């Protein structure tokens with residue numbers, strides 16, 4: 001698979017503060033990579049390095065096989081970037097700023113596509129930017145990004161301030177560019193946003209990648225939520241080391257199961273007479289929470 005974007009052991013210091021520590025991941029052509037981490041983890045710093053606006057202290061990053069620091073001009077012709085906090089010209093209208101952004105990218109604009117995006121995002125381009133809410137400023141950047149083709153979209157928490165319907169429109173836009181073969185780097189701390197869209201995820205925490213892979217790859221590390229009712233009591237469940245956080249409520253055992261021990265569970269409970277067994281796939285959210293626990297020396 002061709003890597004469109006490659007980050008190799010990137011380290012960044014701000015004075016004595018280490019913002020990034022050996023960050024490493026890659027994004028393949030035609031895929032969406034979720035770049036996930038809590039506030040302050042180093043997502044925007046990584047992205048500013050990718051844009052060639054900050055220089056890595058160690059390591060390097062490549063986009064389309066070119067160095068992000070030395071070849072920024074070539075790279076920028078083929079990318080679209082949306083920041084999480086969009087600053088605009090207060091005295092220009094939204095429509096004027098969208099045209100300005102597009103002319104700065106030097107791309108051919110499809111007027112119909114632009115107008116269609118405005119309609120879908122329910123965006124009024126006639127108002128001066130000083131009057132726009134955060135959500136509307138975000139829309140200016142999103143419409144500018146999606147109104148013209150790019151090979152790579154770099155989106156840094158792009159949906160802050162959008163309501164759920166507009167968030168849906170955003171997700172459709174990502175899907176559409178992906179179908180055309182473009183690649184997308186989507187940073188977020190909103191996990192549900194990522195689960196639906198991403199082929200791969202890289203989880204960053206305190207400047208380090210703590211996990212990377214496909215959602216399928218990562219799910220095996222996690223647990224399954226189980227609700228179980230048996231005819232005979234099965235309290236020995238608590239002694240199994242693949243059972244966690246066991247509680248008993250109204251005749252139902254509620255616990256988490258290590259995902260690779262489902263067959264052990266089935267064998268164990270079968271003699272107790274199973275009345276009800278419900279299992280829910282672990283959410284990325286839970287996986288993420290476990291990272292907090294493990295990296296802080298808990299579990």
Ligand SMILES: Nc1ncnc2c1ncn2[C@@H]1O[C@H](COP(=O)(O)OP(=O)(O)O)[C@@H](O)[C@H]1O
Pocket residue numbers: 014017019037038039040041042043044045046
């Ligand atoms: N220019 C800077 N000078 C000093 N510290 C910075 C600078 N930019 C970012 N940081 C720090 O680096 C860390 C990572 O920030 P950032 O990359 O913005 O995180 P994220 O985008 O994941 O929320 C934070 O602790 C932030 O305060």
Ligand SMILES: [Mg+2]
Pocket residue numbers: 043044045084156157
């Ligand atoms: Mg950020």
